[in-house]
Amino acid sequence: MTNKYLYLTLLAVLGFHAEGRGQQAQAGATPRLVVSIAIDQLRTDYMEAFAPLYGEGGLKRLLNQGAVLANAAYPFAPVDRASAIAAIATGTTPYYNGIVGCQWLNRATLRPVGCVDDQKYTGMLTAETASPAGLATSSLADELKVATGGKALVYAIAPFRDAAVLAAGHAADAALWIDDIYGQWCSSTYYLQSMPQWLSTFNATKAPGERINHITWEPLSEQTAAFNYYLQTTTDGKPFRHKFKDSQRFAEYKRSALVNTDVTDMAMRCVTTTGMGRDKVTDLLALTYYAGRFGQQSMTDCQMELQDTYVRLDLELDRLLTFIERNIGLEEVLVVLTSTGYSDVEPADYERFRIPTGTFNLSRTASLLNMYLGAIWGSDKYVETIFDNQIFLNHQLLERKKISIGEATSRAQEIVAMMDGVRNVYTSLQLLTTQSAQTEKTRNAFNPQRCGDIIIETAPGWRVLNEDTHESHMPVNSYTQFPIIFFGAGVNPAQVVAQVTANPVGIERIAPTIARAIRIRAPNACTAQPLF
Numbered sequence: 001m002t003n004k005y006l007y008l009t010l011l012a013v014l015g016f017h018a019e020g021r022g023q024q025a026q027a028g029a030t031p032r033l034v035v036s037i038a039i040d041q042l043r044t045d046y047m048e049a050f051a052p053l054y055g056e057g058g059l060k061r062l063l064n065q066g067a068v069l070a071n072a073a074y075p076f077a078p079v080d081r082a083s084a085i086a087a088i089a090t091g092t093t094p095y096y097n098g099i100v101g102c103q104w105l106n107r108a109t110l111r112p113v114g115c116v117d118d119q120k121y122t123g124m125l126t127a128e129t130a131s132p133a134g135l136a137t138s139s140l141a142d143e144l145k146v147a148t149g150g151k152a153l154v155y156a157i158a159p160f161r162d163a164a165v166l167a168a169g170h171a172a173d174a175a176l177w178i179d180d181i182y183g184q185w186c187s188s189t190y191y192l193q194s195m196p197q198w199l200s201t202f203n204a205t206k207a208p209g210e211r212i213n214h215i216t217w218e219p220l221s222e223q224t225a226a227f228n229y230y231l232q233t234t235t236d237g238k239p240f241r242h243k244f245k246d247s248q249r250f251a252e253y254k255r256s257a258l259v260n261t262d263v264t265d266m267a268m269r270c271v272t273t274t275g276m277g278r279d280k281v282t283d284l285l286a287l288t289y290y291a292g293r294f295g296q297q298s299m300t301d302c303q304m305e306l307q308d309t310y311v312r313l314d315l316e317l318d319r320l321l322t323f324i325e326r327n328i329g330l331e332e333v334l335v336v337l338t339s340t341g342y343s344d345v346e347p348a349d350y351e352r353f354r355i356p357t358g359t360f361n362l363s364r365t366a367s368l369l370n371m372y373l374g375a376i377w378g379s380d381k382y383v384e385t386i387f388d389n390q391i392f393l394n395h396q397l398l399e400r401k402k403i404s405i406g407e408a409t410s411r412a413q414e415i416v417a418m419m420d421g422v423r424n425v426y427t428s429l430q431l432l433t434t435q436s437a438q439t440e441k442t443r444n445a446f447n448p449q450r451c452g453d454i455i456i457e458t459a460p461g462w463r464v465l466n467e468d469t470h471e472s473h474m475p476v477n478s479y480t481q482f483p484i485i486f487f488g489a490g491v492n493p494a495q496v497v498a499q500v501t502a503n504p505v506g507i508e509r510i511a512p513t514i515a516r517a518i519r520i521r522a523p524n525a526c527t528a529q530p531l532f
Helices: 002-028 044-049 059-065 081-090 140-147 161-168 197-206 208-214 222-226 249-253 259-274 303-327 362-377 395-400 405-417 428-433 440-445 493-499 507-517
Strands: 033-040 067-069 103-106 111-114 154-157 174-178 185-188 283-290 333-339 358-361 383-387 390-393 422-427 454-458 462-466 471-473 484-488
Touching (some): 033 303, 033 507, 081 507, 103 383, 140 154, 140 283, 140 507, 154 259, 174 259, 197 259, 208 249, 259 283, 259 303, 333 507, 358 362, 390 405, 395 405, 405 422, 405 428, 422 428, 454 462, 484 507
Antiparallel strands (some): 103 111, 174 185, 462 471
16 A cells, blocks of 8 residues: 555656646747737827727737837837837847838939838839848847748738838848738738749738728717817817718828728738747748828828727737637737837928927028038038938048048038027037037937937927928927736736836837847847846
């Protein structure tokens, strides 16, 4: 009898140790799939304000069950969609990754170019060319491909070309976006030599181009139409109703709440068809959703539309999480959600309400600089061109005249600094050679190959006008609160929040955090520490 009890005890001990080893192996396993979600212009205040309209499986589930870092920030300014997506993917700033914005000036041609334009690679089902050649560093997707010898599956899906390509990086299997002319899901020959059959089949039945004539955007429900978060409304209780008809119909559609359904549908088809998350090699799916204003309208003109956008976004996240849970299992998937962290600047009539404002004329500034520098070194065209809030000097002329770029930019800086509406003026050499708390965000947004010799920061409320191109914009650097949320495999919300004490949390820390979770090295220009 004693031997029998001893035998049973031994079996129990061995079983306990075997179970313990199994739990340790499971706890130490890497996720089979990483889903990186960037929501264009997501704001915490709106996300929280519309919570009464949400279900339980989307945003509420992420907020209640995920590790939520409420105050995230970009370490550079200004920020737009392209520079934000690149920063998330590379874990570094435009100073290193080269993506200073959706567009920059090509010094060779003196013309603006798109951040992913590349004539070497034609589009597939689109007239747009595209490649990640402008991305100067490796991305998380690239490092995953390197670490797995190319075995990892990497796909990036977005309504917009720049978001898809920059999230995909250099080594992805494909970057997919919606074409502005035909409304088809498309890509570039940089990634694909022919369209996969599953993608062609999907386009034939579910692409926006096949459905656009029958699509109407109106409030999702009576409850959505009746709820009003805003202090004022111009709808007078009437629900909106939008059809997409003119030549810009697909561009408008991509900036509506409805496009998020297309992103989710494509994501689910991609995972199902390619077998993402099915083996022990970690795969990466990078998604971009849209939460900005409809048609670039002012807030007063699209209040109900924006409200409906968040409600529909919640439903799409619910659909995505439910799909992942059923087909792969949330314990095998790491979901990371954040925002591009900016808001499109809407028109503001400051003069009407006697708020300090003004217009800084960049064209006249360039003419004045030519006159001033001409008085010193002889009449000539010292300013080669202007773009955005930047002045580009004529380097060849300065070299012929044996004038150092340092002296030329220093003299230009002195003159511009005295002009009305100017708060700060930075030279390229200053941003390259000095670092300080005052210049940190501007320096991080600067790249010597993509930016001008003089960078001008105007006073709050002042508009920058380029009379040559008739373009004007009002820079806004005010802080937009948005979160970083980790959810799924290996995430202990209480532990994560307790470990992260920085406030706000820099967005550049997402890439090294994911890299650590999947046991690969961080992108090659990322110096930030993992969040946990």
